[in-house]
Amino acid sequence: MTDALSLPPLPRLLVEPVVRAALLEDLGRAGDLTTDSIVPAQARFSGVIAARQAGVIAGTDAAALAFALLDPEVAVSIARPDSSQVAPGETVMHLSGPARAILSAERVALNLLCRLSGVATATASLVEAARAHGPARIVCTRKTTPGLRALEKRAVRAGGGSNHRFGLDDAVLIKDNHVAVAGGVGPAIRRARAGTGHLVKIEVEVDTLAQLEEALAEGADAVLLDNMAPDALRRAVAMIDGRAISEASGRITRETAGAVAASGVDLISAGWITHSAAIIDLGLDVA
Known part of the structure; x- marks a missing residue:
């Protein structure tokens, strides 16, 4: 803590x-x-x-x-x-x-x-659940109470967690709908890189290992492994092999956090620690 x-x-x-x-x-x-x-x-x-x-x-x-x-x-x-x-x-x-x-x-x-x-208490419970199984940090999301984001994100840190982006303007996070509109993971990353400054990090959400391979080929800074089972997460971490930051997301609870952390991901993101x-x-x- x-x-x-x-x-x-x-x-x-x-x-x-x-x-x-x-x-x-x-x-x-x-x-x-x-x-x-x-x-x-x-x-x-x-x-x-x-x-x-x-x-x-x-x-x-x-x-x-x-x-x-x-x-x-x-x-x-x-x-x-x-x-x-x-x-x-x-x-x-x-x-x-x-x-x-x-x-x-x-x-x-x-x-x-x-x-x-x-x-802070919810965050601490998730940090404790993951701690014994791997080094993954618990991070929050933008699913915060309107008007309270800065305070709730600080409360996450008080509980031993870390902060994801604070808003739409401090990093690129390419979600599934962005990928769909862009016509694929690769085109979405290329457009994001062309449209932002050299200091802006680019993260992309992937649902499959095929999408992950495409994201890595394009040099994404971070990949959000969405709703993957622990076995798939382990394969994904092995594929990444330190080339990008790995983040697991998708209905992660106190009961499942240990198995997710054991996969070797760098980050575990959870919306419920702020919204619920x-x-x-x-x-x-x-x-």
Whole structure:
């Protein structure tokens, strides 16, 4: 698992628009009617966000920012930084300051923290399942929650995984429909190379060993071995023989990750660690 101290925070410039939009959505047109009518303006609050189930933490910066945006006087102390494993009952962060701000930001902070910790925990489970069988790294995909991609991809790193491309503009990934339109793997790779800069990597998805042979002949930088059984993956890795990065993809679960990793692929990509990860239950309690 990633060392908590080695995972740099995202720039606030990236995180703040997401948190601000979530707060605006929750506060609506009139603010927090419940808190503002019940809690005196001068009231203070001291509490903790604690784990109610085991997991891996991610998103503490976003959660802390939710409180700070409502009132910079809210003091936040992180007890368990991102990538930390927590057990039920462990404190993740301490909070103190104006009660209204803490109570009004509570749901947004927890939504982000629980969601991102769920992504980190799902990733960690897949990393653990593959680790004993081969050196393959677990990578995410673009199947992320709209608006949360940067945060969810960082949560993948908090869980010990690595990131695939962040968007359509940072690498070429030739999929089956691109191949169909181009008239084959070879023409698709040649067109991609002609249409992009010399620093742009080209990966191509292949379904068969014949397509793989064509991709290797064209000098693809990486090949995505889609929905191949472990035996086919082993043959594919042998064919590649270090000439390209090998990536296995296609409904890979905790139960199948070991066999996939044992094939010798370099990467295992999984969409579910972002799009279907269950949240980790965390809650705010009065200290």
